[in-house]
Amino acid sequence: MFGFNIDKIVKQLNKLLDETGLTEIEYQVRGKKIKVSRNIHSQQSQFLKTETRTEKSQLPKDHKNAITSPMVGIIYLSNDPKSEPFVKPGDKIQKGQALLIIEAMKTMNPINAPRAGTVTKILVKNEQPVEFGEELLLIE
Amino acid sequence: MGIKTVAVHSEADSKAMHVRLADESVCIGPSQSKKSYLNPAAILSAASITNADAIHPGVGFLSESAKFARIVEEHGITFIGPAYEHMKTMGNKIKAKEKMRELGLPVVPGSDEPIKSEDNAIKISKEIGYPVLIKASMGGGGKGLKIARNENELKKALPAARSEAEASFDNDEVYIEKFLSKPRHIEIQILADKQNNVIHLAERDCSIQRQRQKILEEAPSPALNENTRKQICESVVEVIKKLGYFSAGTVEFLYQNGAFYFMEMNTRLQVEHSVSEMISGIDIVRAQIRVANNDALGIEQKEVKISGHAIECRINAEDPVSFKPSPGLVTEFHSPGGLDVRVDSALYTGYDVPPFYDSLIAKLIVKGRNRNACIMRLKRALEELVIDGIRVNTPLHQKIVNNPSFINGAYDIHWLEDYLNK
Numbered sequence: 001m002f003g004f005n006i007d008k009i010v011k012q013l014n015k016l017l018d019e020t021g022l023t024e025i026e027y028q029v030r031g032k033k034i035k036v037s038r039n040i041h042s043q044q045s046q047f048l049k050t051e052t053r054t055e056k057s058q059l060p061k062d063h064k065n066a067i068t069s070p071m072v073g074i075i076y077l078s079n080d081p082k083s084e085p086f087v088k089p090g091d092k093i094q095k096g097q098a099l100l101i102i103e104a105m106k107t108m109n110p111i112n113a114p115r116a117g118t119v120t121k122i123l124v125k126n127e128q129p130v131e132f133g134e135e136l137l138l139i140e
Numbered sequence: 141m142g143i144k145t146v147a148v149h150s151e152a153d154s155k156a157m158h159v160r161l162a163d164e165s166v167c168i169g170p171s172q173s174k175k176s177y178l179n180p181a182a183i184l185s186a187a188s189i190t191n192a193d194a195i196h197p198g199v200g201f202l203s204e205s206a207k208f209a210r211i212v213e214e215h216g217i218t219f220i221g222p223a224y225e226h227m228k229t230m231g232n233k234i235k236a237k238e239k240m241r242e243l244g245l246p247v248v249p250g251s252d253e254p255i256k257s258e259d260n261a262i263k264i265s266k267e268i269g270y271p272v273l274i275k276a277s278m279g280g281g282g283k284g285l286k287i288a289r290n291e292n293e294l295k296k297a298l299p300a301a302r303s304e305a306e307a308s309f310d311n312d313e314v315y316i317e318k319f320l321s322k323p324r325h326i327e328i329q330i331l332a333d334k335q336n337n338v339i340h341l342a343e344r345d346c347s348i349q350r351q352r353q354k355i356l357e358e359a360p361s362p363a364l365n366e367n368t369r370k371q372i373c374e375s376v377v378e379v380i381k382k383l384g385y386f387s388a389g390t391v392e393f394l395y396q397n398g399a400f401y402f403m404e405m406n407t408r409l410q411v412e413h414s415v416s417e418m419i420s421g422i423d424i425v426r427a428q429i430r431v432a433n434n435d436a437l438g439i440e441q442k443e444v445k446i447s448g449h450a451i452e453c454r455i456n457a458e459d460p461v462s463f464k465p466s467p468g469l470v471t472e473f474h475s476p477g478g479l480d481v482r483v484d485s486a487l488y489t490g491y492d493v494p495p496f497y498d499s500l501i502a503k504l505i506v507k508g509r510n511r512n513a514c515i516m517r518l519k520r521a522l523e524e525l526v527i528d529g530i531r532v533n534t535p536l537h538q539k540i541v542n543n544p545s546f547i548n549g550a551y552d553i554h555w556l557e558d559y560l561n562k
Contacts, residue, residue, distance in 0.1 A: 072168055072185035104185040105215075129189035131167040132182065133151055
C-alpha cells in the first residue's frame, strides 16, 4: 500500500490523521520507521471524545424496533448448549414468545417478546455480557 | 496502583467523568437510584461479567449497607470497606451508642432502647431534660431528626419522626437524645488494617451545616488544643482496636463546654475525608484498597505527621440564596490551581449535571501552613473557581470565609443557619 517515497507516506499518514482524529501515527516497515503527529489545540482538550471501550453494537440506536436489555448479565441464545437458538432472523414471533435468556447472578431470566412481529436482526452473540439498556435484537 | 477499573453507572450518568476515565464501564440501570446505584443485583452482575476482584462502594448509596457488604463477600468478591458485622452494629444508632459506651466512650444522654410508646417517650424526656431530639435508629446523614422543647411538642414530633424514618430508612424505630444547645461537630478519622494496627489522622470540625448537611469542613478543629486532641484521638484508637475494626472509619462526636459526647460512627469513607488527607499526607482511599488486599497499614501513629490546616468547601449545584437545586449544562468550568489547592470533581465544560442525584458537584480543598494562611488561600481559590451555566453555592462559601465568627473559629452547628436566617 505505502511505497518508499517519504513525501507520499507523510501525505497519506496525514490524511489518516485527519480522517480518524488521531494525534499520532507511527508506521514501521522493514526497519524503516516514520512518525506523524499533530499539535492539539487548547480548545480541543476541553472536550473529551466519548469513545466506547467495550464492544457495543455499532448500529445506530433503533429504539422503535429494538428490544433492550432490562438487566446486566450474560446472553444465551438457546435454552441449553445443545439446543437450537430460540429465534433466528426472519422468524415470525408471537407476543410473549421466548427470545433469549439473560443470566444474572446464577439465575436464568427469559426475555420474552413484548409484541408480535418478525425478528429482523439479532445484535448479540451467545455468552456475550450485556449491560442495562443494551440493544439485543430488532423486531419489526 | 496499577489496578484496572470498571465504572458502574445509571443511564443518566453515561457521560459522567468516572465512566470516561475507567478502563471499562457497565450501565447498571435507569436513572432512579433504586434501580441502579441501590440495586445490589445489578452491581454484582456487573462485577461478575467483568471478572472484578473487588468493589469499592464509594460514599452514600450502598456504602453503609451491611447487607450489601455481606452479599459481595459471599460471592467471593472483596468489599473495600469494614467487616459487615461492624457495619451492622454501627448502622443501628442505638446499638452503636450502647457498644461505644460499653467500650468506654462518653455518649450523649438518651434512651438506651427504642421508644416503645408516647408515655415511654415522655418519661425519658423528663429524665434527660428538655429540649430533646428524636432520631431514627437506622438513620444517619443528618436525616430524620425532630426537636421537641416540651411535652406538647414531643407528642406532635414523635409520630412525625416515625413516618420520616419509615420513608427514609424503611424502619420507623426511633430513640431520644438530649438536645445540646451549642455543640460543635467534631469527628475523628481512623484507619485500621486486618492485623489490628490502628492509627488516627486527627479530627475534622464539621460544624458548618445547613439543615444538618455539612457545607464546609476543616481540619484540625480550631476549638481543640494539643492535649484535648491527643486525649480524644487516643481514646478512639483504643476503642477501634478493641472492636477489631478494619478499613477507614469516622467516629463522630458532639463537643460542648469541653466535653465530648459520642454520636455515631460512619463505617465508610466520608465526603470530607480529603481534609484529613491534606494535613496528614496519607491517601485514605489508597489505604482502604491496601487493607482490603490484606496488606498491613505500614505506618505507625508516631510516624503520622499532622501539619498545616485544611478546609473543604462543598460546591453544590444550587442557588446560593434560595438553595433551589440547579441541574443542567455546565457551559464553562475552570478549576483553581496552585500549591495545596485541590479540586475533587467530575465536572468538565459541556457536562450536563443530572437532576436525579445529590447536588454536590465539586469539593474545593485548600491547605495552608496555618489556619489564617489556609483561609487566605481559600478566598483566592473561591474567586478563581468558575462554574457557569448553572447556579452554585460558591457565593455562600465566600460569605462564610469572610465572616468574622468563622475567621475566629467561633461557631457551632447552629451558627450557619442562624446567620442565614438573620
